[in-house]
Amino acid sequence: MVSLDKGRSISNIVRRSPTANSRLVYAQTAIKHKEYFDYVLSFFTPYCANDYIPQSRLVVDNRTKKTYSAISFTTMQLPCFNIYRELFYDANKKKIVPENxxxxxxxxxxxxxxxxxxxxxxxxxxxxxxxxxxxxxxxxxxxxxxxxxxxxxxxxxxxxxxxxxxxxxxxxxxxxxxxxxxxxxxxxxxxx
Incomplete structure (x- = not known):
């Protein structure tokens, strides 16, 4: 998971920390990437609730005003994700690249x-x-x-x-x- 997460941290995973622990949120807006979405989800399924079902919704692109279908998953809030939040986000929750x-x-x-x-x-x-x-x-x-x-x-x-x-x-x-x-x-x- 570590090397997977390094690439994921640079790209689309969002960190939220409304409590002491972090969760990972991943979304795809291209239906043609459903196989890839499922592939990424397969790595994180152990970190999702047992009966978890990915969420589907419509998203409006503010720039083009086009509507897209999006699919996402969210892991549970777990201490194992805190290190990634600390590595890839600053105190203001802005995405950063760590020195290492x-x-x-x-x-x-x-x-x-x-x-x-x-x-x-x-x-x-x-x-x-x-x-x-x-x-x-x-x-x-x-x-x-x-x-x-x-x-x-x-x-x-x-x-x-x-x-x-x-x-x-x-x-x-x-x-x-x-x-x-x-x-x-x-x-x-x-x-x-």
């Missing part, structure tokens, strides 16, 4: 990050990092460069939000690193 991200991020965690927030872009790949400060985006990019020897840069979308771009010449190395942890339905994000 180089030691924490594994190929498996990177695979989950890509499956969540990655998108094929030309011959390379974008990783969305919208919730992070510029310093944290730099930290993530340098980790990808230093630890995994991936050629990267920072691109900005039309809303001026950052994305990490992994260049074409690093895609073979990236695929070798992460493909063992991908489900087949998400391989399209690697161009496979």
């Amino acid at each position: 991200i180089r030691e924490l991020l594994t190929p498996r965690g990177l695979a989950f990050w890509i499956q969540d927030d990655g998108s094929k872009h030309g011959s390379g790949l974008h990783l969305s990092v919208y919730g992070f400060s510029n310093a944290d985006v730099d930290k993530l990019m340098f980790t990808l460069q230093d630890k995994f020897n991936l050629r990267c840069s920072i691109h900005y979308n039309r809303d001026n939000k950052p994305r990490i771009y992994i260049f074409k010449e690093s895609m073979d190395s990236l695929i070798t690193l992460v493909k063992p942890y991908f489900i087949k339905e998400m391989l399209y994000k690697l161009g496979l």
Whole structure:
């Protein structure tokens, strides 16, 4: 679970702590990603209530005003999740990248990050990092460069939000690193 959670912490898991312990909340808005949602849920089912059923709802995108179907799950509030809240969120509940991200991020965690927030872009790949400060985006990019020897840069979308771009010449190395942890339905994000 540790390497899974490192990738998940960087992407879509939200931490809530209305009491002393934390819970994980995970959501997908793309119905085409239902298999991936079920795959992620399979890792966290032991941390959900015995009779837990994922929640479905409609979500309106404030930017486009389009309505999407969303599915989510929430774990129980457990002390085992507190360390992740402390690592990846500051005192104001803002998402952060810990100083030791180089030691924490594994190929498996990177695979989950890509499956969540990655998108094929030309011959390379974008990783969305919208919730992070510029310093944290730099930290993530340098980790990808230093630890995994991936050629990267920072691109900005039309809303001026950052994305990490992994260049074409690093895609073979990236695929070798992460493909063992991908489900087949998400391989399209690697161009496979």
